[in-house]
Amino acid sequence: GENVEQHPSTLSVQEGDSAVIKCTYSDSASNYFPWYKQELGKRPQLIIDIRSNVGEKKDQRIAVTLNKTAKHFSLHITETQPEDSAVYFCAASITGGSYIPTFGRGTSLIVHP
Amino acid sequence: KAGVTQTPRYLIKTRGQQVTLSCSPISGHRSVSWYQQTPGQGLQFLFEYFSETQRNKGNFPGRFSGRQFSNSRSEMNVSTLELGDSALYLCASSLGHGGGGETQYFGPGTRLLVL
Numbered sequence: 645g646e647n648v649e650q651h652p653s654t655l656s657v658q659e660g661d662s663a664v665i666k667c668t669y670s671d672s673a674s675n676y677f678p679w680y681k682q683e684l685g686k687r688p689q690l691i692i693d694i695r696s697n698v699g700e701k702k703d704q705r706i707a708v709t710l711n712k713t714a715k716h717f718s719l720h721i722t723e724t725q726p727e728d729s730a731v732y733f734c735a736a737s738i739t740g741g742s743y744i745p746t747f748g749r750g751t752s753l754i755v756h757p
Numbered sequence: 758k759a760g761v762t763q764t765p766r767y768l769i770k771t772r773g774q775q776v777t778l779s780c781s782p783i784s785g786h787r788s789v790s791w792y793q794q795t796p797g798q799g800l801q802f803l804f805e806y807f808s809e810t811q812r813n814k815g816n817f818p819g820r821f822s823g824r825q826f827s828n829s830r831s832e833m834n835v836s837t838l839e840l841g842d843s844a845l846y847l848c849a850s851s852l853g854h855g856g857g858g859e860t861q862y863f864g865p866g867t868r869l870l871v872l
Contacts, residue, residue, distance in 0.1 A: 687863040739858030747800040
């Protein structure tokens, strides 16, 4: 089955710095890669996703890049703010038919004011 | 639209008992997925229901089961509870047309503690 590795497990940055979280996956058939943000005590929320026919996607301060050859994808957050502090999860799945998302273990991002 | 709701929010059970959790999806959403979240294992996919049928299943023992009703509401049942079943159980709903690859909206979760 699919295996998703996520690094780092904890990331501490100063407000205004950039943060990068990386995930690797094992199943080359995976074609959908969402990222979720989970604030303490709250539900996970989708923040951005990317499909295998796209190499990069941006949404304001957040971007995701995908390297299908290397089977890794990354979340980039620029100009971090204290409200970005949360646990971020990546996931990989195959759309259509057998949809069994596999999640990374999560990255706890701490943004210091 | 109202968001995904889950009941109850908290549960305390003892080993050997069984438990039923409920999830009401966003109106119009036909797919409901269930996840188990623990500090050690992270988020793990349990199963997905679409149009009252289990469409996908994760790698969990048969003690974990679910069903979906005609109004898309879903229930999850865990029988013969074990200490390791203590977790936050999340459900998520989506339109369900794409067989995955759609935005999933999570509920607040049910926190289950097994003593």
